[in-house]
Amino acid sequence: MNAPHPPKVAGIDPTVPTPAHTVAPASPASGPGPAPGTASVPAPHPPAPGTVLQDRLAAWVSDLTTLHELTERLTRTGALDPALHELLGAGASLVGAHRGLVVLDPGDGLGPRTTLGLGLGRADLGLIETVPHCALPYDTGGGAEIVHADLLAEDGLDPRHREVAARLGYAASYSLPLATGPAGRLGAAVWFYDEPAEPHERQRHLAGLYVRHATEHLARLLEVERTRACMATVTEELLPSRLPRVAGVQLAARHRTGPRGGGDWYDALPLPDAALGLSVGSVTGSGPSAVAAMGRLRASLRAYAVMEGEDPVAVLSDLELLLRLTEPARSATALFAFCEPALRKITLAGAGHSPPLLIGERRTEFAETSVSAPLGMLACWEAPSVEIQAEAGETVLLYTDGLLHRTGDPMDRAFARLHAAAAGVPRAVRHDPGAVADHVLRTVLPDGPDAADSDEDVVLLAARFE
Structure with missing residues (x-):
């Protein structure tokens, strides 16, 4: 009998695969017993459907708790720079990376435009910007995710991108756009791996949920930042x-x-x-x-x-x-x-x-x-x-x-x-x-x-x- 399907929770797909059933061993009365001189080895019992469901529910609760803690920390930031740093750190923990960068480049062209790094200095960020725009490991145009699981072995990779990756010592990257319907296009975030790797499906799902929330928060902070800059400009002009x-x-x-x-x-x-x-x-x-x-x-x-x-x-x-x-x-x-x-x-x-x-x-x-x-x-x-x-x-x-x-x-x-x-x-x-x-x-x-x-x-x- 199949285990019941729990309802979908907070955007996380709770579909539980039907556990494989194992035929129970025949009882001694229904067939010949073991050969003389041999020990009887009981067949392994299949996991109970309830156990599988409990494990999956525990994983969902853990994911929701992690997302709640990270989004709470992000919401407490009141300015763009702290929010961008928080986004980078939280995203790195979700996708299992140690370095990354975020590019803020609003699609309306009103700015501000900035680039911040996690584990990367100014010189490193400048080196990455020497890669041709069409070959960058991120897309500020608001497209889909970009995955480079093994940069050094990837066919068709831009030579300059391969050279920069070798100099900075990263072998893989994973990028998500900072874009939503209400907020529009704000930029992109990318995380780097030291060895060939890529986030698995569960990590991608959590990172996608977090980045969507972060984009909306950044859009609000961006509007506040622009208003403050406008007020400061008007005040300075009056003095x-x-x-x-x-x-x-x-x-x-x-x-x-x-x-x-x-x-x-x-x-x-x-x-x-x-x-x-x-x-x-x-x-x-x-x-x-x-x-x-x-x-x-x-x-x-x-x-x-x-x-x-x-x-x-x-x-x-x-x-x-x-x-x-x-x-x-x-x-x-x-x-x-x-x-x-x-x-x-x-x-x-x-x-x-x-x-x-x-x-x-x-x-x-x-x-x-x-x-x-x-x-x-x-x-x-x-x-x-x-x-x-x-x-x-x-x-x-x-x-x-x-x-x-x-x-x-x-x-x-x-x-x-x-x-x-x-x-x-x-x-x-x-x-x-x-x-x-x-x-x-x-x-x-x-x-x-x-x-x-x-x-x-x-x-x-x-x-x-x-």
Whole structure:
């Protein structure tokens, strides 16, 4: 009697071959017994159909468990590079290989295009790319799998491919396309074997299921990556492409946009009578709406600075009125400084913004500014301005709160960390405002502004007075 067929589970074909039946040996009563002097050897019993079914079910459960663990690990990746590395490692374990590479080459031509290796260096990847495109061991066109079970013995193999395989020491390869109906064509993954080999049917089936899931995950990450790049580009276009040259002062700026796009800005604007206007600020929120609001606010501040820049309080008052009338649901912090480089004199006003930092040979201190509310928080904003007299060689550092928030510390400790970083600027680089900003950035955020786990923008604007 045939064993019952279990239902199909998660795309794995559960067809169980019918076990071969063995005829039971005849009983002594139905035939002659063994010859005299010989021992009776019982015939082997066939495996019970239930045992075969249990073994097959155990194999299915094992496969499903493996797929679940690998896809869970892949789903936890939040960026393209970690996801591609995870794909390579998991695929290698499924097909029994130790080396491989993945090529990301989206079919829509919008990029990004990248190649990552597992157990292969940059030089190795470059060597593989010297193989003619039609003879590569993978197909980024979204075709079927490509199997080279024995490259050195295969007839019709491209001589360059054979040469590269010999130099890199692989004798077989197995490739799968990164392509699905919803995701389209994204590229291909290929794994290499040191000896002639190829994955068996069960390995191919599992690898195919995993790669299909991975392709859909990569498509989502690709869309996020493109959106972030687009937001970063728009933000950079809304900020100064270059800083002006004004006699008596050197300028440098550093800016990092959060992953969702933020509303932090900086600006440096030449004003009449050889004066200079400096501003930094931050609009609440993130994403496209915050970036657009930042662009509108910065453009308006430039206009007010040209008209009445010598009075920073009037500039911010006009900006507050505009924000209240045009962006009633949004608030912003801002700081505007009217600089007279010839006199090394700075007149500034702030609206809920952190105070500037003066960095010099004999002092490193925060400027004494009045406490005021952010723009758009009160019915009418106004705060007194303050004057700062800089000394020759001193640098005034303006920054947004994102620098402090990305430390993850309470604000008092974040301010202390910023002060310590500024005080520790090496004397050899104090003449360069860009080097001063870089030192502060590296010291306050030792893991780098891009590695910090925060959605905050980071802005630093340094002005060194001669």
